Amino acid sequence: MKLHPIKLLGTLLALFMVQICLAQDPPTPVEPLLDPAVQNSINKNNPTTNIKTNGSGNDGVKEDTGDTNTEAIKEEVDTKEKEDESKIKFDLRQSQLPEAKIWGQQFFRDQSITIFTASRDIKAIDSYLLGIGDELAITVWGASSYSASIALDEEGFINLTNPSRGIDIPRLYIKEMRFGDARKAIINRLENHMNIKNSQVSIELNYARSLTVNITGEVFNPGSYTIPAVNTAFNALVVAGGPSQIGSVRRIKVVSSRMEERVLDVYEFMNNPNISNEFFLHNNDYIYVPLAGRVVEIEGAIERPFFYELIDTENLTQLIEYAGGLRPDAYRQNIQIVRYENDEERLIDVNLAELMEKGLNFELKDGDRVKINLIKQAYANYITVKGAVKLPGTYQLDTNTTVYDVLMKSGVIRSAVMERIYIKRLQEDLSLKYIPINVYELLKDSKSPENKLLFPFDEIEVKYKSEFIDKYEVKVYGAVRKEGSFEYSTNLVLADVLYLANGIKREASNSRIEISRLVLDEMGNSTYIVFKKFDISSFEDSLKVAGAVDFKLKPYDQIFVRTSKDFKAPGNVEIQGEINWPGKYTMKDEKERVWDLVQRAGGWTDIAFLKGAKLMRKEEGLVLLDLDILQKEGEKSRYNYILRAGDVIILPKLKDLVSIAGKINHPAIKDHGEIASKELELELEKAETEIEKKELLLALFKEEKLNPRKINIPFHSSRRANFYIKEYGAGIDWKEGGRRRFVYVRYANGMVKKTRHFLFFKVYPKVEKGAMVYVGAKEKKIKKDREPISWYKVITDTLAIGFSALSIYAIVRAIQ
Structure with missing residues (x-):
């Protein structure tokens, strides 16, 4: 048969396309980068550029009456709620700011400096500049009495006159006056009209006017803000988020139409916080934050390693001061500076100890990185x-x-x-x-x-x-009250060691003591031989053994106190549950059996469930027991076991129900199983390795086997497991992996029988009272993660196969 080359090539291309289609993964949905609910919350809480404060000051004198009305209380509550809401938004915005890049920026982000948002109940400092709209609370008590809340009028005066008390005082001009100076001026004015020397005077700022400040430049949220006038330029910068990552903290300008331009330096403020008093603002002032200038990093054995901004003639000495100084373990003989210069990175060594001794400095440039090395050599003296x-x-x-x-x-x-x-x-x-x-x-x-x-x-x-000095020991084993090793001495005898071992036990009566001793043969090899034996006649005195006082011991002697073969400690067994006289019983002999114990305990009660009896044995666990068969077959029954010390027989109450569990369609089981299956899938997705996935499946398997979720149903005589599954379990849940071949019955006494096969038929186990019918499932296979398809490899392999086939075809044609 001839193969046409064109047809062969077309066939290979068709195979190539089929391989590509089979190898391609199904498309997976693309998850959003951010939860829409979270995104909406962020959008709603996006900070605004204005902080508004409520409160107003009236001109003239307001005499304090102490009366409060409902409208004032409601207005105060509303104001408080607005202030709380504003603070929440402000805190949210501050928490979203990045970590500071230059030391000093963090003070505006971590709330080291706060903003005063309320205009009332603020204590003004002496340097506060008074302006139109401010309200003062003046109180005089003692020899004279005077109380009033007075606001600065449009002309900058306050009116101290109180007609109701017959006090007539001329107006006083205090606009643009500092609060401390204004307090002195008010007291001087009051002295001319009342007895101030024998009285006490309190003058406080009752209400602060609001002003608008414009913040521009390298800040996170530039704009115009309305804030109480008690805030300084430092506080105002907090409203705008402070300087940005590239914003200066050393050359912040405050421009005012009423004062000369001022330069705010955060580092100067940290060394002298009182300078903030010089930065009170006027209405419509501007705060401009320029780009940061020379920024230098310092690291290593320094108290506060970080990036710092330097100005003017500040250099290495000032950088170390700003960084908190050198640590005690700093190596001063040689510090290293990494510098970028002429398109290359350079390393500069500086003898800091010499500079400090001579009082010199070292010039730093923008981008320098200063490394203070540690003293690594330990002391040698x-x-x-x-x-x-x-x-x-x-x-x-x-x-x-x-x-x-x-x-x-x-x-x-x-x-x-x-x-x-x-x-x-x-x-x-x-x-x-x-x-x-x-x-x-x-x-x-x-x-x-x-x-x-x-x-x-x-x-x-x-x-x-x-x-x-060599130390030797002798050892004691066996029927003594304290086994162990005892230090040897030249005068140590057997009686001494028995005393140190707290005497022999009662079970050593009519036994003997053997002593083995280390000896050397002709070749110098050591070996133990039984050297001496002592008989123990009776247990009258645990310390008296004939000949023990005169027998001297040698190093490495080993003493064995044997237990009498006739001594047997009494053994106890226990029977619990529906028995006439439950409790513990001492065994008569080593041949006592289950039936003997039942008879001694007075037999079982009328409601005893004989099929559900269990025998628990130490170190062996559950031993299957069927008292119903034992009762029928008598003492020769295969269930009439010989008892051992520590055995416990449990005889439960009569049970007339059957339970069913596993992979069935009953709603009470199926719904719970679906939820558990979903939870398992999520856990398997979280598992990173195959071992973790297998451990999860094993834990689930054990939990289902030991504590399955089940329903209790009535017992039907002579019925098998498939009857209960069909009638009460709504059939097997095939979707969850349930299978007929995995059906088994666990009886009340612990016995388990599974479904058997006879020719082409399945024989289900019979069900008795108290039994549980369980439908098992086939083992879940762990889905392995598919590796991504290498299309390059698919194409090259396919082309290689195609060319190989064409080559073979050409060779065959040539041979023909």
């Missing part, structure tokens, strides 16, 4: 003393420090070996040298040749005498 001294540790080393000097400081104790100590010295080639010293001669004469000079890092070790 020390020696170490350890061992048998009163105060071991390190000691200072001077040029003439000797061994005698150090031993006098550390104090040699009596248990020290005085014949010889060693100085361990590190040589220049890093090798060790041991220098012996005779302590006796040294302590007798400090000028003896033994009193050698010490060098840095020398180590003196004084040995304990006990370190040259």
Whole structure:
């Protein structure tokens, strides 16, 4: 058969397109970058450029009457609510500002400086400039009495006259006067009309006028703001968010039509907060924040590493001052400056110690990075003393420090070996040298040749005498009250060791004691042999054993106190539940069985559930038990087990219900299963590795097996599991993986039977009272993440296959 080349090429191209379609992933929905609800909240809370304050001041005199009306209270509440709402918006905006880039910008963002939003109840400082609209509260008490709230009128005067009390005082001009000076002027004016010397006077700012300030330049929120006049330029900048990331903190200009231009310097304010008093504002003043000038970074062994803005002649010395000064561990001999100059990065070494000594400075440029290195070399002027001294540790080393000097400081104790100590010295080639010293001669004469000079890092070790003495032990095992090892002495006898072991136990009665001893053979190899045996006749005295007083022990002896084979501690078993006399019972002998115990306990009650009886055994767990079969078959029943000490038999009350659980369509089970399935899918998505996913599935499997969600239903005699699933469970939930072959029944006594297969049929297990029918599910497969398709690889592989096929076809044609 001939293959046409054109047809073959068309077939290969069709295969290529099919491969591309099969390899392509389905499109995935694109999630929004931000939750719309969150975005709407941010849009709603977008800060405005104006802060409005309520409150007004009336011209003339207002005599305090102490009366409050409903409208005033309501107005005050409304004002408070507006102020709270404004503060919430302001705090939200401040929290969204970025971290400061230049030191000083953070003071306008972290609320180190606050803004006064209320016009009332503000305590004015002496440098506050009074203006039209301000209201003063003046109170005089004592020899004279006077009380009034007075506002500055349009001409800048205050009227102190109080006609109701017959007080006639000429007006006083206080506009543009500082609050402290105005207070003195008011007191002087009052002195001419009342007895002020024998009275007390209180003059406070009752209401601050509002003014408009224009903030421009490099700030986060430039604009015009209406604020109480008690705010300075520092406070006003907070309203606008303060200088931006590139805004200056050293050359902030305050321009006013009534005063000369002022320059606000945040660093000067930090060193002297009182300068803020010179920056009170007038109506329609301008605050301009220019770009930052020279910005230099300092890092390393400095108290406050950060970026700092320098002005005019400020350089390295001033930078260190602004950064809080050097740390104690700063290395001053050489600090390093990284500079960008002539299109390259340069490293400059500066001897800061020399500059500080000569009172010089070092010029810094914009973008410089100053690194203060740490002192990394540890101190070397020390020696170490350890061992048998009163105060071991390190000691200072001077040029003439000797061994005698150090031993006098550390104090040699009596248990020290005085014949010889060693100085361990590190040589220049890093090798060790041991220098012996005779302590006796040294302590007798400090000028003896033994009193050698010490060098840095020398180590003196004084040995304990006990370190040259071998310590031996003897060991005791078996029926004693305290097993263990005991230190050997040359006069130690068997009776002593029995005493140290708190005597022998009662179960050692009519037994014996064996002692094994270490001996050496001709080859010098060690071995243990049983050296001596002592009989224990009776337990009259736990410390008296014939011959024990005269038997001396040797090092490494091992003493074994045997337990009598006739001694048996009483064993207890327990029976609980629907039994006539429940409780613990001592076993008669080792051959006592379940039926014997039931008879001793008076038999079971009328409501005992014999099919649900359980036997719990230590170290083995659940032992299946069926008292119904035991009752029918009698003592020869296979369930008439021999009891062991610690066994517990549990006999529950009669049960007449059956439960059903697992993957069934019953709403009470299915709804809960769907929710659990969704939760599992979310957890599996969060898992990063295959191991984590398998652990989640295993935990879910254990939870479903041990504590499944179930429903209780009535018992039907002679019915199998499939009947209950169909009648009460609404069938198997196939969507959730339920399968007939996974149906099993767990009976009340713990026995489990599963569905069997007979030819082409399934035989479901029978159901008894108290049993649970469970529908299992097939194991869920973990979806593996598909790797992204490499279209380049798909195309190249397809073309390679195509060309290979064409080559083979051409070769075959050539051969033909």
